[in-house]
Amino acid sequence: MKAAIEKSIPVNKPRTTQKKYVKKEAVYSILLLISLLFLWEFLSRIGVFHPLILPAPSLVLVATFELITAGYFYPHFGVTLYETIAGFFIGSFLALILGIIVSSNQTLYKVLNPFIVAFQVIPKIALAPIFITWFGFGPTAKVVMAITLCFFPTFVNTVVGLKSVDEESRLLFQSMVASKRDVFLKLSLPTALPFIFAGLKSSLTFALIGAIVGEFVGANEGLGMLLDTFNFQLDMASVYALIIVLSIIGLVLYLLIEWLDRKIVFWGDRDKIN
Amino acid sequence: MNTIVQRTDHALGTNYQIEIQKVYKSFSKGESSVNVLQNINLSIEKGEFISLLGPSGCGKSTLLKLIGGLLDQSNGQLMIDSESVKGPNKKIGFMFQKAVLLPWRTVEGNLILPVEVAKGDIHKAKNRIGELLELVGLKGYEKYYPKELSGGMQQRISLARTLMNNPDILLLDEPFGALDEFTREALNFSLMDIAEQSGKTVILVTHNISEAVLMSDRVIVMGINPGHILEDLKIDIAKPKTDQVLATKKYADYVIHIRELLGVGRV
Numbered sequence: 001m002k003a004a005i006e007k008s009i010p011v012n013k014p015r016t017t018q019k020k021y022v023k024k025e026a027v028y029s030i031l032l033l034i035s036l037l038f039l040w041e042f043l044s045r046i047g048v049f050h051p052l053i054l055p056a057p058s059l060v061l062v063a064t065f066e067l068i069t070a071g072y073f074y075p076h077f078g079v080t081l082y083e084t085i086a087g088f089f090i091g092s093f094l095a096l097i098l099g100i101i102v103s104s105n106q107t108l109y110k111v112l113n114p115f116i117v118a119f120q121v122i123p124k125i126a127l128a129p130i131f132i133t134w135f136g137f138g139p140t141a142k143v144v145m146a147i148t149l150c151f152f153p154t155f156v157n158t159v160v161g162l163k164s165v166d167e168e169s170r171l172l173f174q175s176m177v178a179s180k181r182d183v184f185l186k187l188s189l190p191t192a193l194p195f196i197f198a199g200l201k202s203s204l205t206f207a208l209i210g211a212i213v214g215e216f217v218g219a220n221e222g223l224g225m226l227l228d229t230f231n232f233q234l235d236m237a238s239v240y241a242l243i244i245v246l247s248i249i250g251l252v253l254y255l256l257i258e259w260l261d262r263k264i265v266f267w268g269d270r271d272k273i274n
Numbered sequence: 275m276n277t278i279v280q281r282t283d284h285a286l287g288t289n290y291q292i293e294i295q296k297v298y299k300s301f302s303k304g305e306s307s308v309n310v311l312q313n314i315n316l317s318i319e320k321g322e323f324i325s326l327l328g329p330s331g332c333g334k335s336t337l338l339k340l341i342g343g344l345l346d347q348s349n350g351q352l353m354i355d356s357e358s359v360k361g362p363n364k365k366i367g368f369m370f371q372k373a374v375l376l377p378w379r380t381v382e383g384n385l386i387l388p389v390e391v392a393k394g395d396i397h398k399a400k401n402r403i404g405e406l407l408e409l410v411g412l413k414g415y416e417k418y419y420p421k422e423l424s425g426g427m428q429q430r431i432s433l434a435r436t437l438m439n440n441p442d443i444l445l446l447d448e449p450f451g452a453l454d455e456f457t458r459e460a461l462n463f464s465l466m467d468i469a470e471q472s473g474k475t476v477i478l479v480t481h482n483i484s485e486a487v488l489m490s491d492r493v494i495v496m497g498i499n500p501g502h503i504l505e506d507l508k509i510d511i512a513k514p515k516t517d518q519v520l521a522t523k524k525y526a527d528y529v530i531h532i533r534e535l536l537g538v539g540r541v
Contacts, residue, residue, distance in 0.1 A: 168374045171344055175368035176439075177361075178391040186387065190378050267377040267419065 055237040063237035064244055073226075080211050080223040081249065083139050087146020088207035088253075092154040092200055094147070099158025103188075109159075116155075124148045124210075128217040142214030142222065149210035150203035157199030161192025194268075197261040204257060208250050291443070291475055292318040292341060297350035299336055300500075309500035310336050314350070316494060316503065320442075323469050323476045325486035325493045329536065333501025334479045335447055341477065342368050342445045354443070364392060367441035371448045373428035375420040381407070381431055382416040388438045399438065406434040410464060426457035433465070443475045451480070462489060470514060483538075487528045488515060495535050504535055 044056035135141035215224025
């Protein structure tokens with residue numbers, strides 16, 4: 001009598017049909033990309049695009065290869081990577097801690113909220129010259145820029161995530177006479193994790209932007225400075241090559257977090273947040 | 275009135291496990307306040323199976339939360355084992371309409387949660403998990419995650435979790451309300467067996483008349499505007515109650531009496 005009815009229900013069927021669709025769509029995406037590249041190459045060769053405006057994909061490819069085999073490239077690469085990662089770690093760590101502190105107390109939240117909103121609406125890129133003045137032309141100013149830019153996505157998502165605990169779960173913990181610490185560690189934090197990871201992914205992109213913008217404003221090393229230099233020399237193929245390199249940095253770091261997200265937040269809920 | 279229907283009048287004695295005297299509850303809504311419960315008097319003996327029955331808005335869930343210490347009454351007195359209720363109590367196991375299982379924990383992890391939170395003996399508790407899973411008919415499901423279970427199975431796990439710390443009193447807030455008819459009936463019988471065997475006091479909130487009559491020793495029929503007790507009805511049907519009960523005149527009389535009381539259907 002007991003569970004006979006329910007036990008016959010299949011458990012978490014593998015999503016084969018959905019996977020097939022994803023594969024099919026991926027093939028279409030790649031085909032579209034190749035077609036567009038060919039069109040671009042063709043239009044460049046017959047002279048529709050001036051090489052200064054839009055160099056042909058083949059030229060960009062050659063420039064990319066030359067760039068990544070050049071000895072001078074790697075120190076710049078290292079500096080930008082360092083600025084991005086340091087900024088990301090410091091910024092998102094601060095965001096996480098502050099998000100938790102602000103969420104822990106309703107009064108604190110209300111008192112701090114105007115400041116947070118005020119800081120949030122500042123176009124933070126405008127702060128870059130100030131940071132150069134404060135910290136000089138070295139990497140520190142760029143790290144600070146990256147921190148400033150990547151703080152908010154993680155901060156906001158931490159606050160929202162911690163608030164997203166549903167009423168019945170709260171009542172359950174309350175009825176079990178749970179300590180505040182237990183409620184936080186065993187309920188609120190795990191509930192917030194999918195939100196926090198979504199925030200971290202945005203923060204990472206912002207950290208990279210912060211580092212590059214910082215280098216634009218004033219630097220003697222880094223990929224942003226290199227890009228500025230190529231642009232000044234009208235070496236457009238190399239500019240595009242750098243954009244590709246920067247995108248790959250962003251993508252690899254993003255995939256790392258995505259992987260970590262799937263490892264840690266294995267129970268899902270991700271889809272409704274992203 | 276039907277002859278089998280008797281009012282139970284309780285003298286306030288010390289042998290009651292739960293005593294509720296002149297309890298009022300109102301919620302403030304801006305400037306004004308809404309009365310949700312008015313003059314609730316109720317005494318419950320150890321081991322009784324009680325249903326709080328009434329339409330939406332009769333305050334039955336609120337009353338349950340008051341007993342469980344999840345809310346404070348506006349007025350009156352609430353005692354459990356002769357002690358005033360001043361907050362959640364470890365003698366009580368609460369079960370909700372949703373299973374509220376933690377999706378990042380396995381069945382085993384979810385069952386161990388109340389023990390962890392109460393700083394109990396985790397090692398001892400691990401042995402208990404097997405027994406409880408067997409009791410709710412889900413033996414061998416320790417390593418499953420909630421999302422791998424159907425709604426009915428999740429609610430069984432929730433019931434097992436409620437029993438984990440071996441509470442004296444079970445407070446059940448429409449625990450099977452979101453499930454389909456067949457699953458709900460199966461779980462109702464499981465619950466009756468568990469209550470019968472363990473001798474625990476059970477208070478069940480429901481809006482299902484036949485369910486209340488079938489399962490309970492006493493049905494507390496509640497009315498609305500504001501929530502109050504219409505009748506404290508003793509159900510005099512011999513245990514163990516089986517499907518056969520449903521075919522008896524006695525059962526039908528109780529159901530019809532409550533329907534009349536609540537003004538349900540065509541009179």
